[in-house]
Amino acid sequence: MEEKKFDLNSFIGFILIFGILVYMLYRNQPTPEELAEQEKQKQEQVEQEKQDTSANSQVANYRDSTNVVSDSLKLEQLKGQLGSFAYSASLPSANDKQTVVETDLLKLTFSNKGGYLSEVMLKKYHNYDSIPIYIIKDGNAEFNLTFGTTDNRTLNTANLYFQPEITNNGDNTIVTMRLKASEQQYLEYRYELQPDNYMMGFSIRSQGLSNVINGSQEIDLNWGISTYRHARSISYENRYTELVYEYEDGKDDYLGQSEVTETTESDITYVAYKQHFFTSVLLSETPFKTGYLKSENLVKDEEIDTVFTKRFKAKLPLELQAGELNKQMDWYYGPSDYKILNSYDRNLDEILPLGWGIFGWINRYIFIPVFGFLSSFLPYGIAIIVLTILVRIIMSPVTYKSYLSQAKMKVIKPEIAEINEKYKDNAMKKQQETMALYGKAGVNPMAGCLPALMQLPVFYALFQFFPSAFDLRQKSFLWADDLSSYDTIAKLPFHIPFYGDHVSLFPLLASLAIFFYMRMTTGQQVASQPTQEGMPDMGKMMKVMIYISPVMMLFFFNNYASGLSLYYFVSNLITIGIMLVIKNYIIDEDKIHNKIQENKKKPKKQNKFQRKMQEMMEQAEQQKKNQKRK
Template sequence: MQQNNGLDKNQLISFALFSMLLIGFMFYFQNKQQNEEQLKEGENSAKVTQTVQQNPAKPAIATNLNDSVKTTSIQSIELKNKELTLGISTLGGQISTVQLNEYKAYDKPADKNDKPLLLLDKNNSAYGFQFKDKTGKVFSTKDLVFSPSQKGNSVTMQANVNGAIIQFTYTLLDKYTVDFDVKTQGLSQLIQDQKANFIWDYNVRGQEKGRSQEQTHTEFNYTFNNYKSFDYDGRTTMDEASETLNWLAIKQQFFSAVIEPQNGFKNSKGSQEMVEEGEYLKKFNFDGQVALAGNELNQNFKWYFMPLDLQLLKSYEGKNFDELLPLGWSFIGTMNRWFFIPMYNFISSWGIAAGWVIFLMTIFVKIILSPVMFKQHKLSAMMRVIRPEIDEVNTKYKDADPMKRQQETMAVYRKAGVNQMAGCLPGLLQVPIFYALFRFFPNMIDLRGKSFWFAKDLTAYDDVIKLPFHIPFLQDHLSIFAIACTAVILIYTIMTAGNIQQPTQPGMPNMKVLMYIFPVTFLFFLNTSASGLSWYYFVSNAINILIILVINYWILDEKKIHAQIQANKQKEPKPEGKFQKRMREMMEKAQEQQKMQQQQAAKGKKK
């Protein structure tokens, strides 16, 4: 049989028909796709990105919004300096893209900060001015298509609405500031109110590793009272009907977008909604009124897209921007601003790794607190020596009134010259320090992205140990720094638990058990917190353990302490301090009330 490698007549006809049918389908779907793309151009933001050169063609003036959308292509104009790259869309005449050039966002697959840091992108932000015309209909600049005219780092956007001209001029200034000048002409012929509403919808994109921590720091911030007063809202709806806002910020953990109106926002309202998963953290909506002059909107605004660096924020004099950095209220914030941040900056100027900077910070804090810590550990040793006599009192007055037993116990301490309250001072000092550092580590932008050992970012948790399941509060990982910190706190607790006096009153909890539980609960707190905080407290508690060992074995002599206590007993007791006197009087009063209640109860039974 001869092999035929060609095509017969029927095959040729079939092939020709199939080709014609295929070409017809291609033309049909191509036309359909073009129609769909043209429709999308009118409904959504820019599909075509085009940088408009200087002296462009005059804008096409449409008689209504629909004609404008259909006849004008959507473009994006780029403005750029060292710090920012902006994209300004002709749809709405608004800033549609903001990239901070000197920073990177967290990339989860790579587990490091190597993505472009985009505050605005992919239509996650939309803002504009909303007006009501004389027929009662509402229209917004967000829906208009503007025509651009660019000159250097300034672009003017112009739109025509039924004969009225709306003009936005954006000028990228130094660093992180964008001047936003708004002018209208002929608007007074269209609208009936002496006000416009500035509407801003913003879906905040996550930039950091710790989602829950970043969500906590993502919130409304604003000033009023001529920049003197500051407030924030991270959970509920915002309602400032009586105040004029000098600026409004939607801030994240390390970055913020701020809008500042020349004459302020009045009757401001806002809402926020948590996003459980995905690239966005929260959905924000803001509505604030701006005043018109003669039914025309001629007002200057400024946008700021900036990192939350304290030195940078302070450089904007009179704006009160440094309040954007949540370092804590009152004394806590003062401690961070004037102690911990300067200390960190000073040590880091030596050029050492961030983890070792934190280590030396811990040493310096311990040196400052060393006199108080020494008194605390000396008191602990004295209480350990006097423990047999306290146990003897508890045994002697075992069946007595609890108040009587407590009074006798305090008398033993007083005769021995042991002030129980002196041991509370170091603990009280640690509370503001702990809270200050709790604010410091997750908000110190200089620590952002700094690695140390197995922690890739000291402002986020380390997750070397990944779990195949999710545990409430712990999530799906175990932080090595958190585990290490919990372990040293537990060791320190065991070493000091012997000094804790167990309350003898019926129904009182076992204090030692509670002390052992506390370090375990600390693990749940630290596991999703900044690893820098866990590292600091690991070093701090390790030093505490070392101090106890040195004091117990090389400095304090328990025999001498015992002799001193015995000598104190032979002396006249020191007069009661004000606090001790007050405590004794309170206990005596409580004891009298208890006796009266018992007597009344006894009379009631006899009746």
């Protein structure tokens, strides 16, 4: 390796460079005058910063003390857009903040923008996924006043900012939302909440706006909502989700289940957006003169996990009084519970589909009170069974009459067959002899049908009662965890049209009970019905129905409330038991036959109707003979 040696030339070069740098630093250092000038500039910069800070503080203090925007250009722009209501947009409340108020039953969130409820939560209830029930949330509802101004503007309150204020009136909480044109001029929404009440007072009024609101243009209250799904079966829930309204001094109606339905009615006193077990209602003390209502079905495919069921809209005009608004109303956000709705004495029980006429009467005055009493001390599933037993016991005389009539018809069936054979070529004579036999034997062929017709109002009333029974919601019994929804014993890996993707046990048991019940009754009916030439074979038709009816029941009720299927299962079991008792221990066909034979020997006095029918048949027979002679 080459040995490194000291290089004198490199050392001299480094010394010269260092000397040059020292000389340059010495020559460029500031003079005393320059140092004084720099110090002066630093002092001036500090003073300027202090002045700027003081000015900013004064501006902030000014804004806080006056609560107005100091930017005159921005204020002028707002005036150009909003006219008199530019003042509301210049206030500190002109933001998207929200005000939360809670009662014992409700948690309500009011939004500064629009002044309306942005959230409504029912504190005591949860849906099938254990999520709290929200009627309004995440922008699914809208509330808006549309009106014209005297400076030719059209404003929507949903886009404007209200100033909130909360006060107390005794136990009641009052939330006031004001859309201000000035401190003394405003449009006000006033909500009055009671501690243990789903109904809240609501009013819309204005002050000092007679020269602002254009009274010659229509002022519209627009209220809409997309109803959330709360139940497991969306098809079942959607079937009972509908828009109901009251109009013309107490009449009530609903828009139905079509894809899109709309109507215009007069003198509307309330509009209800019913979501099967939960309801939103806007009520007015003085009727809206007219109203446009619309319902739209949002469930296009029941196999898809849909968030919303229906979309409801209402457009209701408001009227000025002496140039100002003053409309007294109420809001109801709560359960579709008959006891709660009926307690307000405002015809709100009509929101529930209890049935029209006698069907609704049976539900209101019999089944609802009786079931309410039973469920007050019994588990709900047991209460359904006890109610079913009571209904079947009360209807057992009707069942007995029906079975007795069929037994009588069975006894005289051979004699009717003889009449049919003897007068097979003379229909009129055959009819006369058959009616005469019925009269002598004391048999009424319609007696078997009338009891069945008498039971129809009860069956239909119960069919309407169970889907409307709020008390059954989320109440369990045996394997069913919710009697207001379908029970599930197995999930299918595919979807069967009209049936679903699950197997419910209660509908299956009810279908089996119907099958055995129909086998019993159909066999009796076939045995008792005489055959008629030229008429379809009723026996074959009834035998086909033995198999069709249970299958229809199975498909129809698989997505229905398990409480309803439980009722039909128990009801058919009890009916089968009653009929077996009647057949084996009460009715003796030999005694019936002997009784009929005794009746034949007795002279039978005809009533006016029977005499009239006899005379008409004889006249028809005589006319037929006269025609043959000609």
